[in-house]
Amino acid sequence: MTELRHRAGTETELQHQNSEDKGSETEGKEKDGASDNETKSDSGVPEVPVPADDTPEVLNKALSGLSSRWKNWWVRGILTLAMISFFFIIIYLGPMVLMMIVLCVQIKCFHEIITIGYSVYHSYHLPWFRTLSWYFLLCVNYFFYGETVTDYFFTLVQREEPLRILSKYHRFISFALYLTGFCMFVLSLVKKHYRLQFYMFGWTHVTLLIVVTQSHLIIHNLFEGMIWFIVPISCVICNDIMAYMFGFFFGRTPLIKLSPKKTWEGFIGGFFATIVFGILLSYVMSGYRYFVCPVEFNNDSNRFTVDCEPSDLFQLQDYGLPAVLQSITGWTTVKLYPFQIHSIALSAFASIMGPFGGFFASGFKRAFKIKDFANTIPGHGGIMDRFDCQYLMATFVNVYIASFIRGPNPSKVIQQLLALRPDQQLHIFNSLKAHLTEKGLLPALEEAA
Amino acid sequence: MTVIGRFAVTTKRKQPFMGKPRSKGTESLANYLTQIFGPPSNSPPLAAHVRDGSREIKQGGGPGRLPEEFVAFLFVVCSSAGFRIALLEKSTQSQCINYLVFFFSPCVYTLQEADGDDKLLFPGEGEGELEGDSKADTPDVPPSTDNTPQCLNKALEGLSSRWKNWWIRGILSLTMIIGFFLIIYLGPIMLILVVMGVQIKCFHEIITIGYRVYHSYHLPWFRTLSWYFLICVNYFFYGETVADYFGALVRREEPLQFLVRYHRFISFALYLSGFCMFVLSLVKKHYRLQFYMFAWTHVTLLIVVTQSHLVIQNLFEGMIWFIVPISIVICNDIMAYIFGFFFGRTPLIKLSPKKTWEGFIGGFFATVVLSFFFAYLLSQYQYFVCPVEYNSETNRFAVECEPSNLFMIQEYTLPAVVQNAVRWKTVNLYPFQIHSIALSTFASLIGPFGGFFASGFKRAFKIKDFADTIPGHGGIMDRFDCQYLMATFVHVYITSFIRGPNPSKVLQQLLVLQPEQQLGIFNTLRNLLREKGMLPPAVEEAQ
Numbered sequence: 001m002t003e004l005r006h007r008a009g010t011e012t013e014l015q016h017q018n019s020e021d022k023g024s025e026t027e028g029k030e031k032d033g034a035s036d037n038e039t040k041s042d043s044g045v046p047e048v049p050v051p052a053d054d055t056p057e058v059l060n061k062a063l064s065g066l067s068s069r070w071k072n073w074w075v076r077g078i079l080t081l082a083m084i085s086f087f088f089i090i091i092y093l094g095p096m097v098l099m100m101i102v103l104c105v106q107i108k109c110f111h112e113i114i115t116i117g118y119s120v121y122h123s124y125h126l127p128w129f130r131t132l133s134w135y136f137l138l139c140v141n142y143f144f145y146g147e148t149v150t151d152y153f154f155t156l157v158q159r160e161e162p163l164r165i166l167s168k169y170h171r172f173i174s175f176a177l178y179l180t181g182f183c184m185f186v187l188s189l190v191k192k193h194y195r196l197q198f199y200m201f202g203w204t205h206v207t208l209l210i211v212v213t214q215s216h217l218i219i220h221n222l223f224e225g226m227i228w229f230i231v232p233i234s235c236v237i238c239n240d241i242m243a244y245m246f247g248f249f250f251g252r253t254p255l256i257k258l259s260p261k262k263t264w265e266g267f268i269g270g271f272f273a274t275i276v277f278g279i280l281l282s283y284v285m286s287g288y289r290y291f292v293c294p295v296e297f298n299n300d301s302n303r304f305t306v307d308c309e310p311s312d313l314f315q316l317q318d319y320g321l322p323a324v325l326q327s328i329t330g331w332t333t334v335k336l337y338p339f340q341i342h343s344i345a346l347s348a349f350a351s352i353m354g355p356f357g358g359f360f361a362s363g364f365k366r367a368f369k370i371k372d373f374a375n376t377i378p379g380h381g382g383i384m385d386r387f388d389c390q391y392l393m394a395t396f397v398n399v400y401i402a403s404f405i406r407g408p409n410p411s412k413v414i415q416q417l418l419a420l421r422p423d424q425q426l427h428i429f430n431s432l433k434a435h436l437t438e439k440g441l442l443p444a445l446e447e448a449a
Numbered sequence: 450m451t452v453i454g455r456f457a458v459t460t461k462r463k464q465p466f467m468g469k470p471r472s473k474g475t476e477s478l479a480n481y482l483t484q485i486f487g488p489p490s491n492s493p494p495l496a497a498h499v500r501d502g503s504r505e506i507k508q509g510g511g512p513g514r515l516p517e518e519f520v521a522f523l524f525v526v527c528s529s530a531g532f533r534i535a536l537l538e539k540s541t542q543s544q545c546i547n548y549l550v551f552f553f554s555p556c557v558y559t560l561q562e563a564d565g566d567d568k569l570l571f572p573g574e575g576e577g578e579l580e581g582d583s584k585a586d587t588p589d590v591p592p593s594t595d596n597t598p599q600c601l602n603k604a605l606e607g608l609s610s611r612w613k614n615w616w617i618r619g620i621l622s623l624t625m626i627i628g629f630f631l632i633i634y635l636g637p638i639m640l641i642l643v644v645m646g647v648q649i650k651c652f653h654e655i656i657t658i659g660y661r662v663y664h665s666y667h668l669p670w671f672r673t674l675s676w677y678f679l680i681c682v683n684y685f686f687y688g689e690t691v692a693d694y695f696g697a698l699v700r701r702e703e704p705l706q707f708l709v710r711y712h713r714f715i716s717f718a719l720y721l722s723g724f725c726m727f728v729l730s731l732v733k734k735h736y737r738l739q740f741y742m743f744a745w746t747h748v749t750l751l752i753v754v755t756q757s758h759l760v761i762q763n764l765f766e767g768m769i770w771f772i773v774p775i776s777i778v779i780c781n782d783i784m785a786y787i788f789g790f791f792f793g794r795t796p797l798i799k800l801s802p803k804k805t806w807e808g809f810i811g812g813f814f815a816t817v818v819l820s821f822f823f824a825y826l827l828s829q830y831q832y833f834v835c836p837v838e839y840n841s842e843t844n845r846f847a848v849e850c851e852p853s854n855l856f857m858i859q860e861y862t863l864p865a866v867v868q869n870a871v872r873w874k875t876v877n878l879y880p881f882q883i884h885s886i887a888l889s890t891f892a893s894l895i896g897p898f899g900g901f902f903a904s905g906f907k908r909a910f911k912i913k914d915f916a917d918t919i920p921g922h923g924g925i926m927d928r929f930d931c932q933y934l935m936a937t938f939v940h941v942y943i944t945s946f947i948r949g950p951n952p953s954k955v956l957q958q959l960l961v962l963q964p965e966q967q968l969g970i971f972n973t974l975r976n977l978l979r980e981k982g983m984l985p986p987a988v989e990e991a992q
Contacts, residue, residue: 007962094563156673168945169945171944171945172941172942172945172946173940175937175938175941179895179934179938181899182902182934183895184900185902186800186898186901186905187798189901189905191799194906194909195909195910196907197909198903198906198909198910202744202748203744204746205748205751206744206747206748209751249767255787255932256729257733258731283798302793323488339674353721353725356724356725356728359731359811360724360728361732362725363736363739363740364738364740366738367736367737367739368737392721392724395717398716399713399714399717400714402713402714403710403711403713403714404714412972413955413958413959413962413972414970415757416955416958417955417970417974418977420955422978422981422983425974425977425978425983426978426983428955428956428959428974429971429974429975429978429984430778431956431961432956432967432971432974433971434969435960435966436964436967436971439964441964441967441968442968
């Protein structure tokens, strides 16, 4: 357990101070790398070259007086603060900027993982392959963004003629684009490099599966309301920090062989702390329309608006406490937003499953003998290092929303209705009328069709 | 002489690809018959467009080629016979299947040659591969053993190995064709089960190749995990399909309703369990292997499972959307081979040296024409044309309906040029035939790329066949490699150009919305229908 305390030296005090630091994983990973060397005796796994240090010059100059440990600490600290401020600024700037940022993060993550693939397979000079990887990224993004745009920008799309054609035949166009890439791949197969090319093809597709689908789920969540974007991300970050702190103070029993520094005490302590944090954070955020309202595209002003009547989920309701709690706290009811109850589920998932994403990334880095995914953020590693726990979370939130919160998107249903044949529309109209009359929403005086 | 697997390859001089069989020795009938029915083990493969013999292609020579000519002749005769018969009488479902048997038995019989392509090239290409891959730690996959059934072995033990192969392939091909028609006859449910069976076998074959390539057969948990992921993804996809098409059934049964409502969540939870099991199963010295197998499994799932589900969705649109694309791909293989055999000169792609431009282009035109007529043939029968519906009362699948506009004969006026040529003003066609032109164009132009991809894959991993499931043919994947792109294309084509959204699905979504949203949509719909004149104009109602 001395390793746990050993971490306290350099960068780690940092996390005490910044409650929303994102950087708790990395120091563990750096030291894990040392234990890898004896494990990789087998098949010709080449060494990925250690990325060079790319701390900006200005920082280097400012910190030139300090020893290397301090310097590291300060570099990480400053970068962390920079990332947090950046996070808040883009939230302030609005949904459009957030979407752009998500897109950029996705592209950078893709680039990082693909570069690792190139290094592993020495395939950087394969003919065409870099072009093809980016082309596939473009295709899949086009497909997903097209589906999103058609859903949420329905009126805008109907207005513009070229957009309407693009959206009507969207799947066909996407498929044609993908096929072109596929044919280019087949035509680019070079005699001595078949296997490498197939490996890179597989690598690209798995990366696309992981990175692009998840980033699109994040954007879907964003459209439901910015709270569905901010709270999950914050819960994951908080879980990292809280697990670290609990592990630091109380850690005894190791959790998993893959990451020897993680402990059960940290895990469980982080779990409870994250739930409490989630409840508090969602209480704070549910009060503001800016976070709570679904993002809508206003056709008249051609802007995104977040103005609405908050749904039931974000209105305070009275909940009767169970008898046990009543006797303890002396309250009979408590006022909560229903969203806070959902946030318990989200935090529970972040605490229990989030670490598995981190283990997966740790295993991946060990398997390919890399210390960090890249060297984009000085002191922290690559973008993927920061986002590895977030991916499962994004999918979970999306599935959660689809299953428990909202029904289908009404504008999408209208769109589908308009595409049906008139006799089918009539049939649906009658069924709907019968259903609404049953529910009492329509007076029974309605004329029959 | 080099022995490749089951085939004995004799090195011979270059044969002119169009050459008549050299009649060496006596011209006795027995010899001639031997030459005709000689095993095609070294003959140019069906899907290959034979070019002038190159050094790598060690062909068996004249006697090996005749069967293809003979069979091509048989094919032409049978297809025209079948077509003529079909035109003459309106027939029942079973009779039309007989015609299809006539039509296809020679085709798929010759299809068996298709694998000779990669098998023959294997030794020639092998040396080239070895230097390139010396760095990568890819071991040679041990050659698969012969698993011809004992009964066949016994029956054919008298013959030489070439004959035996030929007969085995022939018998298996006929068996496959008959099986194909049998399951079409048995109906949609059987087809779905067969598609599922094929999918599972393809998945198994590709995963087994992965195990061999990486020596990872004994990785802890991994076999279990691969199958578990297959089950999860299948559960997800089948659940989505069932919820769509079996709406009435689902609404009746309470547990099914629960499963459908939370389907995504349940599927995601199942997948997550698999993911966590994978993370927990990471073993210290095997990280890389395990990640490789994880990725291999996912890419295989992406290819195999999604496509098989698109095949099933196409099937639900109408069995014609299942039969015609598959037949087109098979037909393209055969036609391209025949044209390549007779006219092939210019090689098409370095990856498959036997394919020629002449075969490619000739196959393209022949496929378009043949599928045009085949579509005509099938469009007449309700059994093929109607969407597959689940009848909740009888708890069976029913294929009865009023055929849509696509399958009713319409008159098209010919453009002036064609009018002068043919002297008809209009022509009666099913609109579906026009769509079949698009389908066959795709199958001829892009379908071969699926075959090249599979060839490249087999070369990359130095395997002769995907597996040894079908004696004489290789694995299931060998038979289906060209079909995959086709299934996706047909699905995208249908959703883009043919049908709109599924009305029952739309209704289902409507019923789940909030009441105010339902009211809003109701009003929008009412106004829309009034504009279209389908509803009487509004009397002012008090709301």
